[in-house]
Amino acid sequence: MSLELASILVLVALFVIATFVSVHMGALALMATFLFGTFVLGEDADTLLSGFPADLFLILVGVTYLFALAKDNGTVDWLVHVLVKAVGGRIALIPWVFFVVTALLSGFGSVVPAAIAIIAPIGMGFARRYDIRPLLMGLMIINGATAGGFSPLSIFGTITNQVVERNDLPGSPVLLFLASFVFNVLLGLVCFFLFGGRDLLGKRDMGHGLEDVHGTGTDAGDQERDSGGTVAGAQPKVPRNDPQRRAARRSVQTTMVKDEDTDEPVTTLDRNRIVTLIGLIVLAVMVVPPLNQDVGFTAICIAVIISFFSPKVSKGAVSKIAWPTVLLICGIVTYVELMERLGTIDWLGNLVADMGAPLFAALLICFIGAVVSAFASTTGILGALIPLAVPFLLTGSVGEIGLIIALAISSSVVDSSPFSTSGALVVANSPEEQRDQVFKQLMRWGFSMVLIAPIVTWLIFVVPGWG
Secondary structure, three states: OOOHHHHHHHHHHHHHHHOOOOOOOOHHHHHHHHHHHHHOOOHHHHHOOOOOOHHHHHHHHHHHHHHHHHHHOOOOHHHHHHOOOOOOOOOOHHHHHHHHHHHHHHHHHOHHEEEEHHHHHHHHHHHHHHHOOOHHHHHHHHHHHHHHOOOOHHHHHHHHHHHHHHOOOOOOOOHHHHHHHHHHHHHHHHHHHHOOHHHHHOOOOOOOOOEEEOOOOOOOOOOOOOOOOEEEEOOOOOOOOHHHHHHHHOOOOOOOOOOOOOOOOOOOOOHHHHHHHHHHHHHHOOOOOOOOOOOOHHHHHHHHHHHOOHHHOOOOOOHHHHHHHHHHHHHHHHHHHHHHHHHHHHHHHHHHHHHOOHHHHHHHHHHHHHHHHHHHHHHHHHHHHHHHHHHHHHHHOOHHHHHHHHHHHHHHOOOOOOOOOOHHHHHHHOOOHHHHHEEEEHHHHHHHHHHHHHHHHHHHOOOOOOO
């Protein structure tokens, strides 16, 4: 067996083991880098560490630190309140509010699962209050996070664009972002009309219950009650200090959430929230032309300045940096760099190029990204699969930009699978009595995306020859 093939089998083993065993994929990748590099290739530690992505490490730490502060000081909650208020009580627009909020978070740099972890508990609370199907709310949150996920400030976008830049491929960060955003908006429209959005049209919250604009008003006394006397679609009346309620809420918290046990909505701006909003605007301005400042360093600087204004609130933010994601990305990229030094990337690319059917090979790559990402981490897939496709892209057999966009979308829209982090977060935050149903529905939807997304993106972006 050649060393190139052996290194690929090790990479496949990383994804398989991490999928079925509770071992972190990033830690596995670093272990594989050390063992394979030291005992098979004979490399020393300095050579192994030369592949460590210090730039990505800084970006991941900086942006997740900044958004941990934004969540802890109430800036994110205030933004949700403002947008919900802006729709004027129109129930049908509330799922779209959460689409936009999650897109903003991921678009400004929040890791996609972290953005969903922040918004999903809030969104599911609104879904219960207004009798919105949990599946609809969950998919709108996931699609929103994915829509913003490929902005030039985001983690997905940064990973993709840096791989393109490092390999001297033609790229278009703006086109990648816009294509992903539009695709997910259209996907959101499909979800809205498939999963109960039409039933919400015409309903408004006038402050004293739901009202239908066609004249049928409903309030708590008229709504259907379940066997326990609870109003269907309304939040159950549970005391704040009830231990079961506190435990249930904390059981679904995964990252970047407040330590305080509070339910009061954030409806006003204070000094800390104003400073945070200004900081996010400054970040957006500083990292785009003509300034072109480093995203990671800029985010950390802004986060430190915010911390000076609110040291008590921000003291726990460092512990809420998305360290598992940092370890995942850095581990995978370090191992892929080892594969590149070994020559595996060129070897595999030549195999694909020699297939003699470049369009079929491009479709196969998109299917691989979709299938693996439905079970594993999208960030890990983007860090591993795009480099593997680089030699094939360099042949010029297909449009480089088109294939990169198709691969990025195919690997990300399947995050609605309940086996993916994003889908699992939605299931965990669904009402307990509907959790099994939501799991089955997300499984059907997620795996339909595994089949549909690669074909659709291939037809739209690859066949016409974009790039």
